[in-house]
Amino acid sequence: MDFSKLKVVKVEKRDGVTTVALNRPEKRNAMSPQLHYEMVDVLKELGEDEETRVLVLTGAGDSWCAGQDIKLFFRDLDDKPKERHRARLANHEWRWTLLSAFPKPTIAMVNGYCFGGAFVQLFACDFAIAADEAQFGLSEVNWGILPGGLVGKVIVDGLSYRDAVWYAMTGEPFDGKKAAEIKLVNKSVPRDQLEDATMELARSLCKKNPQTLRTIKESLRLVRGMSVDQAADYLLAKEREMRFMDTESGRAEAMKQFLDDKSYRPGMGEYRRDDS
Ligand code: ACO
Numbered sequence: 096m097d098f099s100k101l102k103v104v105k106v107e108k109r110d111g112v113t114t115v116a117l118n119r120p121e122k123r124n125a126m127s128p129q130l131h132y133e134m135v136d137v138l139k140e141l142g143e144d145e146e147t148r149v150l151v152l153t154g155a156g157d158s159w160c161a162g163q164d165i166k167l168f169f170r171d172l173d174d175k176p177k178e179r180h181r182a183r184l185a186n187h188e189w190r191w192t193l194l195s196a197f198p199k200p201t202i203a204m205v206n207g208y209c210f211g212g213a214f215v216q217l218f219a220c221d222f223a224i225a226a227d228e229a230q231f232g233l234s235e236v237n238w239g240i241l242p243g244g245l246v247g248k249v250i251v252d253g254l255s256y257r258d259a260v261w262y263a264m265t266g267e268p269f270d271g272k273k274a275a276e277i278k279l280v281n282k283s284v285p286r287d288q289l290e291d292a293t294m295e296l297a298r299s300l301c302k303k304n305p306q307t308l309r310t311i312k313e314s315l316r317l318v319r320g321m322s323v324d325q326a327a328d329y330l331l332a333k334e335r336e337m338r339f340m341d342t343e344s345g346r347a348e349a350m351k352q353f354l355d356d357k358s359y360r361p362g363m364g365e366y367r368r369d370d371s
Pocket residue numbers: 121122123125126161162163164165166167208210211212213234235238243
């Protein structure tokens with residue numbers, strides 16, 4: 096895929112970390128149908144891209160994402176049912192289907208505004224680091240609409256019920272520090288340290304066994320909806336599956352380094368890998 100042809104998404108690859116930026120800074124990276132279509136293509140391409148070990152999702156300029164584009168995604172499509180349906184499918188496909196199941200670690204690097212629909216991709220990412228100065232808000236109530244399109248679901252699953260209801264019903268904006276306090280993001284740092292903090296996490300993930308990361312991610316995501324018995328059985332099956340899928344035999348290697356060579360303490364960091 097020729098990323099240079101993208102109009103509203105920017106892709107940059109460096110040392111295993113691929114940064115994908117929503118790229119409509121003049122509209123605060125609000126999500127237009129075109130942005131949804133481009134993101135579907137980008138995530139499909141990067142999922143199995145060998146140069147991409149970690150994906151960082153950010154926004155061009157001073158905004159992360161100002162939610163759905165009120166004009167292009169809502170008003171302009173109100174009387175175009177076919178187009179609206181197509182845009183809605185793409186909107187769900189990249190923000191949830193593809194991103195939440197992306198086969199590599201994903202980090203939301205929240206550099207600025209994060210409103211409304213943007214909460215879906217925020218929760219779909221495995222990690223989130225925000226600028227202290229970022230502004231978050233479930234502003235749907237101020238538009239006379241529901242936090243729909245999955246926002247209502249991800250906030251009740253991912254926040255405390257009290258916080259979800261508070262912010263959904265008041266629409267009150269809050270900053271990155273508050274987002275970290277309520278665990279909407281893992282942490283917040285001053286804006287000028289955001290990229291360094293994100294890349295530090297990304298680089299540490301690049302050093303870990305990719306198959307192990309992939310399986311941990313899939314498993315944690317799926318056991319949330321299972322009973323204890325189902326989860327125990329599923330996790331055992333995944334553990335066995337991993338021994339077949341892991342081309343570097345991480346489990347055996349870590350045991351050898353710890354038990355036989357006595358050369359490493361995997362409890363304190365990843366075992367030594369050929370490519371690390
Ligand atoms: N949809 C469409 N256009 C938008 C959106 C949006 N969600 N957000 C910003 N824009 C546009 C503005 O209309 C403006 O366009 P213009 O230059 O052609 O007039 C441009 O982006 C810049 O916006 P400003 O408001 O001038 O920028 P500012 O930095 O002062 O404020 C802010 C940014 C706070 C994000 C403000 O634009 C805003 O409140 N946007 C709406 C955010 C929101 O409520 N999103 C949720 C939508 S509902 C949903 O996602 C389901």
